Amino acid sequence: xxxxxxxxxxxxxxxxxxxxxxxxxxxxxxxxxxxxxxxxxxxxxxxxxxxxxxxxxxxxxxxxxxxxxxxxxxxxxxxxxxxxxxxxxxxxxxxxxxxxxxxxxxxxxxxxxxxxxxxxxxxxxxxxxxxxxxxxxxxxxxxxxxxxxxxxxxxxxxxxxxxxxxxxxxxxxxxxxxxxxxxxxxxxxxxxxxxxxxxxxxxxxxxxxxxxxxxxxxxxxxxxxxxxxxxxxxxxxxxxxxxxxxxxxxxxxxxxxxxxxxxxxxxxxxxxxxxxxxxxxxxxxxxxxxxxxxxxxxxxxxxxxxxxxxxxxxxxxxxxxxxxxxxxxxxxxxxxxxxxxxxxxxxxxxxxxxxxxxxxxxxxxxxxxxxxxxxxxxxxxxxxxxxxxxxxxxxxxxxxxxxxxxxxxxxxxxxxxxxxxxxxxxxxxxxxxxxxxxxxxxxxxxxxxxxxxxxxxxxxxxxxxxxxxxxxxxxxxxxxxxxxxxxxxxxxxxxxxxxxxxxxxxxxxxxxxxxxxxxxxxxxxxxxxxxxxxxxxxxxxxxxxxxxxxxxxxxxxxxx
Amino acid sequence: xxxxxxxxxxxxxxxxxxxxxxxxxxxxxxxxxxxxxxxxxxxxxxxxxxxxxxxxxxxxxxxxxxxxxxxxxxxxxxxxxxxxxxxxxxxxxxxxxxxxxxxxxxxxxxxxxxxxxxxxxxxxxxxxxxxxxxxxxxxxxxxxxxxxxxxxxxxxxxxxxxxxxxxxx
Numbered sequence: 001x002x003x004x005x006x007x008x009x010x011x012x013x014x015x016x017x018x019x020x021x022x023x024x025x026x027x028x029x030x031x032x033x034x035x036x037x038x039x040x041x042x043x044x045x046x047x048x049x050x051x052x053x054x055x056x057x058x059x060x061x062x063x064x065x066x067x068x069x070x071x072x073x074x075x076x077x078x079x080x081x082x083x084x085x086x087x088x089x090x091x092x093x094x095x096x097x098x099x100x101x102x103x104x105x106x107x108x109x110x111x112x113x114x115x116x117x118x119x120x121x122x123x124x125x126x127x128x129x130x131x132x133x134x135x136x137x138x139x140x141x142x143x144x145x146x147x148x149x150x151x152x153x154x155x156x157x158x159x160x161x162x163x164x165x166x167x168x169x170x171x172x173x174x175x176x177x178x179x180x181x182x183x184x185x186x187x188x189x190x191x192x193x194x195x196x197x198x199x200x201x202x203x204x205x206x207x208x209x210x211x212x213x214x215x216x217x218x219x220x221x222x223x224x225x226x227x228x229x230x231x232x233x234x235x236x237x238x239x240x241x242x243x244x245x246x247x248x249x250x251x252x253x254x255x256x257x258x259x260x261x262x263x264x265x266x267x268x269x270x271x272x273x274x275x276x277x278x279x280x281x282x283x284x285x286x287x288x289x290x291x292x293x294x295x296x297x298x299x300x301x302x303x304x305x306x307x308x309x310x311x312x313x314x315x316x317x318x319x320x321x322x323x324x325x326x327x328x329x330x331x332x333x334x335x336x337x338x339x340x341x342x343x344x345x346x347x348x349x350x351x352x353x354x355x356x357x358x359x360x361x362x363x364x365x366x367x368x369x370x371x372x373x374x375x376x377x378x379x380x381x382x383x384x385x386x387x388x389x390x391x392x393x394x395x396x397x398x399x400x401x402x403x404x405x406x407x408x409x410x411x412x413x414x415x416x417x418x419x420x421x422x423x424x425x426x427x428x429x430x431x432x433x434x435x436x437x438x439x440x441x442x443x444x445x446x447x448x449x450x451x452x453x454x455x456x457x458x459x460x461x462x463x464x465x466x467x468x469x470x471x472x473x474x475x476x477x478x479x480x481x482x483x484x485x486x487x488x489x490x491x492x493x494x495x496x497x498x499x500x501x502x503x504x505x506x507x508x509x510x511x512x513x514x515x516x517x518x519x520x521x522x523x524x525x526x527x528x529x530x531x532x533x534x535x536x537x538x539x540x541x542x543x544x545x546x547x548x549x550x551x552x553x554x555x556x557x558x559x560x
Numbered sequence: 561x562x563x564x565x566x567x568x569x570x571x572x573x574x575x576x577x578x579x580x581x582x583x584x585x586x587x588x589x590x591x592x593x594x595x596x597x598x599x600x601x602x603x604x605x606x607x608x609x610x611x612x613x614x615x616x617x618x619x620x621x622x623x624x625x626x627x628x629x630x631x632x633x634x635x636x637x638x639x640x641x642x643x644x645x646x647x648x649x650x651x652x653x654x655x656x657x658x659x660x661x662x663x664x665x666x667x668x669x670x671x672x673x674x675x676x677x678x679x680x681x682x683x684x685x686x687x688x689x690x691x692x693x694x695x696x697x698x699x700x701x702x703x704x705x706x707x708x709x710x711x712x713x714x715x716x717x718x719x720x721x722x723x724x725x726x727x728x729x
Contacts, residue, residue, distance in 0.1 A: 119586050120593045124636040127581070144636060178578060178639040302630035305623070 003131040003162040004033035007095075010138040011039065013170045016066050018042060018057065018429055020050040024070020025110060027097030029162040031068070042429060042458060045450040047074050049422040051081025052448070054092045056426030059409040060384055062215070064091040064145045065426060071097045072110030075156075076117065080416060082152045083121040087413025088236060089213060091150035093141045100160040101129060115156050123151030131164040136171055143174040148181030149300040150213055181299060185316030185324060193271070193295040193312045194328035200269035202343045203229045206252065206281075209236030209412070210274015210298055210318045212405045217241065219322035220273065226329060228336040230347055232260040234275055235397055236412040243381070243401030249347065250356070253281040255394040258354035258546050258559060263347055264289050265554040272296040274318045277307040278413070279550075287553035297321045354546075354559065356398050360515055365539040368392060368467040371518055372399035375437060375465060378522045383435040384427045386410065388420040388444025391473035394544045396439040418447030421464055425451060428460040435463070435526055442468040442495055452505035455531035463525045464533045466498055469540045477543045481558075502533035511535040565622045570599065571645040572721045573628070574729055575614040578637040579605055586635055587614065596620065596628050600653075600718030611639065615651075615720045642729050644721045651721035654693045656681070657703065660710030661688045669709060676702045687712065 001009070007030050011019070020042045023031040034041055044050040047069045054065025069078055075096040085092050099108040115127045124144045128137050134157070141153040197203060211220050217240045224231050224247050231241045232249040241248060250257030252264055264270065270292045275281070282288040285308055294310040296303075297318055304313045314321055360370040372395045375383070381401050386409040387393040393410055402408050409427055411419040424438040438445075445466055455462050469476075475490040499509030508530050512521040518536070525532040547558045577583045584603055591598050599617040606613045618628055625643070632641045644651070661669045662685070669688050673680060676698065682689035692702050696719070703714065723729065 115582065116585065119582075119589045129581075176636060179636045300634070302627065302634055306627060 001168045002029070002033070002165050003134055003157075004029040005037075006131070006134050006166070006168050007138070007157070007162065008033045008037045008039060009168055010135050010170060011066065014138070014142045015063070019066050019068050020044060020053040020057070020426065021068035022047050022050055022070065022074060024074050024097060026071035026099055026159045027068060027074070027095075027157075027162075029159065030095070030097070030157070034068075041068075042425075042454065044422070044454050046448065047077035048080055048418065049425075049448055049451040049454065051078045051092065051094060052084070052416075052419050052422035053426030053429070054094075055081060055085050055088075055090045055419070056386060056409050056423030057430045058090050058092055058426075059423070060406050060427035061430045062406065064093050064142055067092060067094040069094070069096055070110065071099055071114070072112045074110075075112050075114035079118060079121060080414075082118055082154065084411055084414040084416045084419060085152040086121050086123065088411065089150050089209060090152065091145040092152045093145050094152060094154045096154060096156045097162075098127065098156045098158040101158045102160070104158065114154065118154050121152070122154050125154035125156070127156040128158070128161050131161050131166050134161065135169060139171050140174055140176065144176070144179065148179070149210075182301075182315045183299075183317045183320055185297065185314045185321035187324070189312055189314045190321060190324045191328055193314060193325055194332070196269055196293060196295060196312060197227060197229070197271065197329065198332055198334060201339070202267050203227070203269045203271065203340070204249070204263050204267040205229050205231040205271045205273065206234070206264065206275055207231060207237045207240050207273040208234040208275030211237055211240035212274075214274065214299070214318040214320075215405075216274070216319035216322050217405045219319055219326060221245075223322055223326055223329070226326065226336065228340040228344065229271070230263060230344070232256070232264065234278070234281055234412070235410060237275070238397060239402035239405040239408045242403050244403070251397050253278075254283070254548050254550070255398070255544050255546065257356060257398070258557060259347065259350040261546070261548065261554050261557060262350050262354070264292075266346075267292045270294050272310070273322070274298055276303040279307070282307060283548050283556075284551050284553045287555075362515055364515075366513065366515060366518070366536055368395050368469070368536075368538045368542055369399055370515060371465065371467055371536050371538065372396050372439060374518045374522060375439065376400045378519060378526070379435055379437070383407065383437050384409065384424075384431065386420040386424040386427065386436070386438045388438070388440045389415045389417045390441045390444060391469075391477065391542075391544050392439055392441040392467040395467070400439075417444040419444075421445060421448050421462070422451050424462045424464070425455050425460055428462045429458070432460070436461075437463045437465055440464050440466045441473060442466050442470065442498075443472040443492055446495070449501065452502065452507050452531065452533070456506040460531060461529045462531050465522075466533065466535050468495075468498070468535050468537050469542070470495060471540055474544070480543070481549070498533050498535040502531075507531040507533055509533050509535070511537075513537055568619055568621055569625065569645075570617060570619040571625055571643055572649070572651055572719060573616045573618065573632070574642045574644050574721060575616060575632055576606070576639040576729060577612050577614060578639065579610050579612040580637060583612070583637045584614070586637060587616075587632070590631055590635065591618075594627070594631060596624065600716070602718040602720050615718070617719050640729055642723075644723060647727070648724040649721050650724060651695060651719050652693055653696065653699055653719045654691065654717045655699050655703070656715045657690045657692065657706060657711060658713040659688055659690060659706050660686065660712060662686050665709055669706070672702070672705055678702065
């Protein structure tokens with residue numbers, strides 16, 4: 001069988017139903033084999049679009065997203081997406097074409113050392129040097145991407161490998177002696193964690209993306225309810241705990257709720273689950289939760305003790321560890337509600353004192369928070385929401401309340417503007433009948449707006465809600481606060497007419513300028529079942545609050 | 561929150577890796593990307609031709625050393641990481657030293673070579689090349705004693721290390 005056909009058969013063995021990508025010379029044999037086999041492919045307008053679509057697909061489904069691009073610029077254009085997936089632990093497998101093995105290293109046309117370039121932004125990568133290595137390499141790539149702490153894997157396939165032939169033998173198992181993720185947490189450590197929680201008076205659960213990746217939302221809720229312990233989420237963890245639950249504190253960190261940050265600061269025991277103590281959460285680590293003891297559960301040992309020293313480290317799969325922890329806690333004879341009554345009362349007081357708020361004047365300029373809240377209400381919290389990066393992302397995180405995991409797809413670690421729209425397309429490919437909305441900023445949307453053509457070509461009814469403030473809002477906000485109002489290069493003085501832009505691509509363009517138009521426009525966009533771009537011109541000088549300035553601590557929190 | 565010792569220590573790591581194309585690049589890339597130091601590094605195949613062994617000398621405080629250990633382990637092609645400085649071990653380095661040796665200095669060089677059990681591996685009327693094997697202290701001593709005589713060139717292998725006793729990695 002020809003290498004390109006072996007490739008297609010291997011993808012079928014891995015249960016792949018969709019390949020996102022862009023063709024080119026070095027990968028053409030594989031594009032041809034996919035075409036002959038009738039595999040579903042999504043032709044994007046830029047390779048960055050393909051990789052973010054694969055991320056959106058993976059984040060919404062939990063299955064690895066697959067990308068196929070050519071050599072040279074095809075490869076270099078996926079570097080941002082690989083880095084994004086690496087930071088956010090998203091399982092994707094990217095296949096790049098490569099020039100034939102005989103000319104590798106000769107600066108051939110469209111040659112780039114993509115394996116070398118992507119060493120530091122992939123979980124693993126490989127150059128396939130012989131067609132007989134192809135099946136094993138593909139099997140390992142999917143295994144590495146999806147297990148342990150998930151992440152991106154790149155496989156580079158020279159053109160002569162995809163045209164050479166050998167027998168098709170797909171391995172049943174993977175044996176990588178250097179890769180054995182720890183699933184089962186240490187029993188003694190889990191017991192210590194249970195003991196620590198049992199003696200806590202002011203406990204908080206701080207749960208992140210790891211809770212979603214391991215499918216631990218049910219265990220997280222059970223743990224919180226059993227022990228009457230409030231929960232905060234990181235940006236990546238949103239959806240792992242119901243956003244309307246009485247024990248919900250809201251998101252924590254730089255733009256987290258005052259309640260969540262105040263509770264963390266006052267806590268005596270913090271159970272950190274699938275998190276990495278990112279600087280956008282901790283601020284100044286020297287002043288972060290100084291009174292608390294930490295239990296930290298994570299599948300990646302290198303995340304434990306990296307930024308903050310913890311008292312009870314537990315390496316293992318979050319879901320598995322939480323089940324064992326629940327076993328331990330259920331065995332205790334303790335009235336948790338009674339024990340935490342003063343703490344929960346204190347939290348209720350903070351919630352009442354520090355709500356997230358804004359005042360939308362009925363006849364006034366549209367406020368971005370209002371638009372986010374309307375999106376939440378119209379979709380009853382059931383849509384798949386993606387975002388770009390900036391102010392709109394924080395407002396979406398604050399005002400859209402997620403009921404379950406995998407409905408929230410945002411670029412957390414890398415902060416990649418231009419991520420949300422292609423990610424929404426990828427999620428929509430996976431779930432064609434769901435409502436998928438990219439809450440976007442006008443700056444970010446312009447970074448990958450060419451994928452409107454992709455959405456229209458495949459009739460994917462993605463909705464882009466642009467909170468259009470004619471500026472790079474978060475940059476502008478920092479300049480207002482920290483650079484004496486010198487707005488260097490943050491004003492988007494020339495922008496397209498987004499309604500006309502959508503129209504030019506064959507999508508639908510809508511606009512709402514008054515508060516009472518927002519809801520009807522959203523309802524129409526959902527009803528149309530076509531790719532829709534909605535322009536919401538919003539107040540330019542609106543800022544995201546609360547805010548803990550970079551490197552600061554709770555005492556530096558700005559509420560308004 | 562950080563109660564770790566901030567004292568910077570030098571440590572010797574033994575790293576078993578897949579003997580494959582590009583693995584060394586992955587490791588050095590990790591060090592530069594995360595801002596870790598490499599003081600010396602030596603690498604070669606082991607008794608198992610599919611495995612290479614890297615001896616890596618690095619330095620950092622407790623937290624950095626722990627991260628180095630964990631980040632190395634994160635690489636798929638890394639089979640095993642051991643911090644040999646935490647256990648009894650033997651380490652050696654070999655150095656080749658080209659030293660000026662004319663007239664009466666020739667005898668002085670030979671005398672020093674004899675004291676350090678160095679071998680003379682190349683001789684010309686104006687130079688000797690000495691091969692010296694030993695631990696860090698010995699290498700430092702021989703270089704400092706030869707320096708006044710006129711060292712022309714020094715090349716070192718970097719440290720290699722092995723655990724003492726029955727223990728194997």
